[in-house]
Amino acid sequence: METDLRLESSLWIGNKRYRAVLTGWHLKWTEADKKNGDKKTVSVPVAEVVGVENGRVEILPQKSVEDTDKDFTVFYIKRSRSRSTYGLLWNLGRTQFSCPSRVLRDQWTNHLRTALKTHSPLRPHRLLVFINPFGGKKKGREIYHSLVAPLFELAGISSHVIVTERANQARDHLLKKDLTGFDGVVCVGGDGMFSEVLHGLIGRTQQEAGLCETDPAVTLQPCPLHIGIIPAGSTDCVCYATVGVIDPVSSALHIIIGDSQPLDVCSVHHASTLVRYSVSLVGYGFYGDVLAESEKHRWMGPLRYDYSGTVVYLSNRSYAGIVQYLPADPLLSSPKDKTRCLSGCNVCSRSTERLFPHTSDSGSLYSSHFSQYSNDSEGEWVSVEGRFRCVSITCMSSSCARSPLGLSPSAHLADGTGDLILVWDTHPLSFLKFLYRHTSTQDQFDLPFVEVHRVKAVRFSLPDGREEEVHEGIGELNRAIGGEEREYVDTVSRNGSQQQLAQSVVERETMNEHKTVAPILCGLCCKKTPAVSVWNCDGEILPFTEIFCRIHGQLVRLYARGIEDGAAMQNCSQESDKNKSRCITYK
């Protein structure tokens, strides 16, 4: 294969002559009329070529084509460091080559296109795109049409675009409609929009596999379709933690080249109900209260979280609870080992082998069942009880612009575990120190009132009698402010079979808002600390307090590759001559 695709000739860029070589894996060009020592080689991996066009072509900010018959243009990925974040920005690099003849030009474009097909098997051909026109700063449509669609067109990807008209439209579409022919699903929006796609795809996959999602002991089937995220929300935590930057062009390029990042998913259950799935934060106490408070101030846009964080901090609350957890194998990794899960992470790669032992490559992953849960039951549960400022479970670092290293900086995207962070009740200033450390590089776990455990499952319950106390409190408050009593659990019909799914607070517009914000109102207006908080599940409020969480290793795959280590890529420029050419594109 390698020899078939090899092509070598002189090509011109402007008025300079280059020796260009296509080896199958790389396209390289070296200035020809320079002394050996001054020769610089640019090397682009074929896997990072975005498209090849005849003529002299430009795409962004506007498409322009000069249709000459001896020229061709190669578009590829070019990295640059982002000033504000840890990861690398991906931009569209472009080089226009001139050939001595049309025949040679056609040979180059044909060889390059064949090399692309051969070496990038996961590149999508057809995508289903959901745009939330109201997410974040309400720029989803503009972002997609001006920055993303031209790149998809260049890469030959056809997209079916749906601009949503209501919450949960994307989830319902994925649960019920024909998905034949699509390679992946793209969401343009924030974490809430991603969550819709996550629920739709996981639900659809289990439905087709005949598996019951409500049973926490069931080994769920990994989803066959990849998910792409074009960030256009308020927090965009999932995008930040899996790509390292919030940048629609970088994300579009990861989708185009068919990057593949497995992701752990936490299923949250109450009694015999599946409540929701989460990939980032399942948080009780501070993070739940901040979310409930922020829902009242949606009109503030992304700023609502800062405002609500301050209000909730000042209300100085802690909550009683019993936390039980099933520790993960401490020999594999630790949340305090100060490592970071970066692109090509060894801990995650070894987990793939452990979770899917019968598969040597990711392609056959979807046909395998993993027996993780039966192993889980061999572990010993640990139980703690007391008053907590917050209890958080996160399957990944949950980094975002507010917290660049995240809630748990050493958490892994795809190791089949989550990190349980217990913040015991403490003095308000000590808690502020804990919160502040999220925004810096200081260790938020190096505090006497904070514990962190790597876990496979967690159960949270209230001390005896508290659950009734809560419901009475909320009921009384509702009666006082004119709210209605209503059951939270919704019944969703899927393919004729009735399946219980806790109602998402995405549908909060149609819900009794007083119920979800009742504890907050209690705290602020009635000057009485509520007995319970609410759970924040990836930005949605859960309708239950007592929950059971289980981590499902690598249940979905994103068009991403984890965070590329900017510092390591930068060091490439100091590499030995042998590696230098490989590194030039990283500068």
Ligand SMILES: Nc1ncnc2c1ncn2[C@@H]1O[C@H](COP(=O)(O)OP(=O)(O)OP(=O)(O)O)[C@@H](O)[C@H]1O
């Ligand atoms: N057309 C629509 N009208 C109203 N709500 C919608 C619509 N489309 C999607 N939604 C819902 O809007 C919610 C918020 O959207 P999204 O996540 O895109 O933005 P965000 O909340 O600003 O960002 P983040 O979740 O990152 O904080 C989602 O939970 C989604 O279900």
Ligand SMILES: CCCCCCCCCCCCC/C=C/[C@@H](O)[C@H](CO)NC(C)=O
């Ligand atoms: C007194 C001011 C307090 C400032 C607190 C700073 C701490 C920042 C920690 C941010 C963690 C965000 C975790 C991500 C959660 C997402 O899943 C979710 C959905 O987008 N976002 C939110 C805000 O709940």
Ligand SMILES: [Ca+2]
């Ligand atoms: Ca994990």
